Amino acid sequence: MAKLLVENVSVAFPLYHGESRSLKKTVFAAASGRMGQDAKHRLTVEALRNVSFTLNTGDRLGFIGSNGAGKTTLLRTMAGIYEPAAGRMVIDGAVTALLDPGQGMNFELTGNENIRMRALFNGYTDAQIKILQEDVAQFSELGDFLSLPVRTYSSGMIVRLGFALATAIHPQILLMDEWILAGDAAFLGKARERLETMVGSAEILVLSSHNAAILMQWCNRLIWMDAGRVHADGTPEEILSAYLPPDQFKQAKMAAEHAMRAA
Amino acid sequence: MKAAVEAAARFGYRQHMNMLAPDSGQAEAGLLRPARPSPQPVIIAASHCWRDRAAAAVQDLRESLRLWPLVWTLSLFDIRLRYRGSLLGPFWLTLSTAVMIGAIGFVYSRLFHQDVAAYLPFLAISLVLWNFINVITAEGATCFSTSADMIRAQRMAHTVHPARVVVRNLLVLAHNLAVIVVVFLIYPSHLTWSVLSEVPALALWVLDAFAAALLLGMVGARYRDVPPIVASIMQIAFYITPIMWSPAMLVHRGLGLSVALIDMNPFFGLLQIVRGPLLGLPVDVSAWINALCASAVLVVAAFLLFVRARPRIPYWV
Numbered sequence: 001m002a003k004l005l006v007e008n009v010s011v012a013f014p015l016y017h018g019e020s021r022s023l024k025k026t027v028f029a030a031a032s033g034r035m036g037q038d039a040k041h042r043l044t045v046e047a048l049r050n051v052s053f054t055l056n057t058g059d060r061l062g063f064i065g066s067n068g069a070g071k072t073t074l075l076r077t078m079a080g081i082y083e084p085a086a087g088r089m090v091i092d093g094a095v096t097a098l099l100d101p102g103q104g105m106n107f108e109l110t111g112n113e114n115i116r117m118r119a120l121f122n123g124y125t126d127a128q129i130k131i132l133q134e135d136v137a138q139f140s141e142l143g144d145f146l147s148l149p150v151r152t153y154s155s156g157m158i159v160r161l162g163f164a165l166a167t168a169i170h171p172q173i174l175l176m177d178e179w180i181l182a183g184d185a186a187f188l189g190k191a192r193e194r195l196e197t198m199v200g201s202a203e204i205l206v207l208s209s210h211n212a213a214i215l216m217q218w219c220n221r222l223i224w225m226d227a228g229r230v231h232a233d234g235t236p237e238e239i240l241s242a243y244l245p246p247d248q249f250k251q252a253k254m255a256a257e258h259a260m261r262a263a
Numbered sequence: 264m265k266a267a268v269e270a271a272a273r274f275g276y277r278q279h280m281n282m283l284a285p286d287s288g289q290a291e292a293g294l295l296r297p298a299r300p301s302p303q304p305v306i307i308a309a310s311h312c313w314r315d316r317a318a319a320a321v322q323d324l325r326e327s328l329r330l331w332p333l334v335w336t337l338s339l340f341d342i343r344l345r346y347r348g349s350l351l352g353p354f355w356l357t358l359s360t361a362v363m364i365g366a367i368g369f370v371y372s373r374l375f376h377q378d379v380a381a382y383l384p385f386l387a388i389s390l391v392l393w394n395f396i397n398v399i400t401a402e403g404a405t406c407f408s409t410s411a412d413m414i415r416a417q418r419m420a421h422t423v424h425p426a427r428v429v430v431r432n433l434l435v436l437a438h439n440l441a442v443i444v445v446v447f448l449i450y451p452s453h454l455t456w457s458v459l460s461e462v463p464a465l466a467l468w469v470l471d472a473f474a475a476a477l478l479l480g481m482v483g484a485r486y487r488d489v490p491p492i493v494a495s496i497m498q499i500a501f502y503i504t505p506i507m508w509s510p511a512m513l514v515h516r517g518l519g520l521s522v523a524l525i526d527m528n529p530f531f532g533l534l535q536i537v538r539g540p541l542l543g544l545p546v547d548v549s550a551w552i553n554a555l556c557a558s559a560v561l562v563v564a565a566f567l568l569f570v571r572a573r574p575r576i577p578y579w580v
Contacts, residue, residue: 003304010309013578080307080418083574088308094297097417104416108344117340120333121419122297132295149347170294201294 002093002172002203004055004078009087011048011070011077011228047073049228050087055173055204062215062236063208064243065225071208074225075099075175078206093203096171101162101179111136111146111153111161118165132168139194140164163191167198174202178209212240212252217259313570320570326420334423338431356438364390364442371507380450382509387446388538389506391439395432395472396530397497402428403476404483404490411580421576422569425476429469443541453543460546464536464554471533471558474565481572484579504530529557 048070055061063071076082078089079097105114115136119129137146140160142153150158166180180195199205199218209215215222215236222239224232232239241249310316327334346352364387372382406424413419483489503524505513510531513521525531532553539547 016579076415080305081415081577083307083577084309086309088306090304090306092304095418096297099416102412102416104413106340108347109340113340117333117336120336121330121417122295123329123332124295128295135295168295169297171297 001057003057003090004093004173004204004206005090006051006053006078007088007090009048009051009077009084009089010046011073011082012044012046012085015043015045047228048077048084051228051230052087053223053230053233055206057203059221060205060219061207062219062222063206063225064210064212064215064222064239065231069225070228071225072099072177073228075177075206075208079175091173093172095173095175096166096169097175098166098180099175099177101159103162103166105150105162105165107151108149110149111140111142114150114161115146115165118169122169135168136161136164139168139190163195167191167194170198170201172202173204173206174199175206176208178207178211181209181211181214212244212248213255213259216240216252216256309574316570316573320566320573323420323569323573324422327422327426330420330423334426334430337423337427338434341427341431342434353434353438356435357441360391360394360439361442361445364446367507375508375512377509384443384446384450384452385509385538385542386507387443388541389534391436391443392534392537393501393504393506394439395436395468396533397501398432398435399428399472399476400479400493400497401490402432403472404479404493406476406480407484407576407580408487414577414580421573422477425473425480428476428480429472432472433469452541454541455543455545457540457544457546460540461537464540467554467558468533468537471561474558474562477569478561478565481568481576484576485572500530504528504534506534526553529553532557 051070051074053061063074065071073082075097076099077084078091079095079099080089080091081097103118106117109117112133115133116129119132124132137143140146140157140163142157142161145153145157146161150161153161163180205218207215207218219236222234222236223230224239224243232242237253240252244252308315310319342353346355349355351358364383367390368383368386369379371377371386372379375382403425406428407414407421410424410427414421414424479489479493483493505525510521510525513524526549532550532555535547535550536554539545539550
């Protein structure tokens with residue numbers, strides 16, 4: 001059983017631009033006794049404010065909201081990358097966060113070396129590393145390219161490697177940003193099936209997307225983020241009908257139902 | 264599956280719409296699961312209590328130990344990458360050190376009126392060791408900022424990054440040892456039992472290197488002026504520490520200079536506990552005291568700062 005509890009979480013980014021970041025300013029401020037004032041008046045961007053919700057096995061949560069509403073920051077916080085400035089989280093389950101296409105890959109290393117790195121990060125045994133390597137090689141169809149540095153790949157090949165690697169590992173709690181839904185058309189049909197298998201085997205899914213049809217199709221709960229706060233929390237239909245203009249909502253609904261029937 | 268039905272019922276949502284509900288029928292076997300640090304739930308809380316923060320810092324260190332194969336592979340790939348496509352590969356490390364020590368050794372032994380047979384082994388050890396210290400401080404100061412992509416992609420023990428710097432440079436040090444061995448074959452030294460003290464001395468070096476990389480890495484991530492400041496301090500330290508010149512050359516000078524540059528110099532203590540026994544000298548107690556005091560300060564400072572700053576590292580890089 002997986003569980004994810006987010007309780008009154010707030011995240012603020014300090015702005016260290018140019019001067020305020022330098023040692024010079026801090027030293028001079030300390031010397032002239034203005035250190036405390038400086039610390040208090042430090043500019044921050046409040047990315048998340050008092051966000052709370054609980055997810056249990058079976059929950060498929062979507063985030064919606066305008067750019068800068070805090071969706072990606074919330075995903076990164078739930079992944080444990082940014083530790084909150086206030087509040088707490090309880091994460092019970094193995095988590096994978098698919099936040100950006102690079103996924104911490106080193107482009108100087110070869111494809112195979114990057115796969116190995118990911119496996120070691122997950123603490124895999126040699127046998128598991130072999131399974132992962134074969135799985136990624138087979139799905140990405142990169143063949144001999146896997147023994148070349150990733151920087152020599154075309155952008156399409158990088159997406160294929162990133163996608164194959166990301167979807168080879170099946171977490172209990174899956175946090176996804178929408179980049180993973182983008183890809184070249186030829187690859188997309190094959191990718192979709194694999195993505196759905198991974199999403200299906202995850203106990204909790206959290207997805208951030210602007211695509212209303214996908215959100216309706218995949219999620220059973222939506223949170224509308226606005227200026228770092230939870231603006232509304234409910235079923236996809238409730239939230240989307242309030243969030244989208246009526247004609248777009250109707251369109252998205254039809255698209256989702258069409259996709260459902262096709263599947 | 265039951266929970267999924269409940270969730271669907273709770274939100275009054277049609278079940279068939281949720282086509283990607285977790286499939287409990289799917290066999291666990293054959294699926295690759297990601298790492299799970301502990302069977303207990305992970306709690307991430309904003310806490311200002313020192314005890315909680317220290318526990319989180321210790322947990323981070325423990326996690327790095329568990330990720331030892333990753334640290335090792337990252338370090339190995341770092342070395343391999345640096346020399347990918349070159350003919351000699353990592354042996355450039357050995358060769359360039361050999362050339363430098365050979366050239367400086369013969370010129371400076373003349374300049375300082377020293378006997379080459381005594382000066383060259385001294386210089387070889389000193390330069391190889393100093394090179395290690397120097398690179399640890401330089402690469403340590405940027406260890407978090409150069410790994411920004413990794414830090415922002417997934418939750419990972421932060422101490423992996425300074426550990427990677429240390430392991431990578433231990434590999435470089437191992438390549439350079441070949442030069443020392445060759446110098447000693449040409450100009451043999453009379454080793455005594457004091458050489459056994461190399462074991463604790465090297466262990467202390469590894470600990471100090473890790474603490475220094477961690478400490479400088481955090482400060483360097485927060486204040487971007489720190490890496491160049493560290494580089495220039497190390498430059499000065501190189502000249503005022505007995506590396507190119509031996510402490511014996513200070514004998515005729517005033518006592519004050521000798522106290523300042525040798526007895527009070529933490530770099531001298533650290534160098535001497537490794538260098539002395541290899542040159543056939545007995546265990547130097549005052550150097551050990553110097554080195555242990557400096558190490559204690561360094562390790563405590565690094566740990567305290569890590570306890571305090573650990574949650575902020577991803578915001579800084």
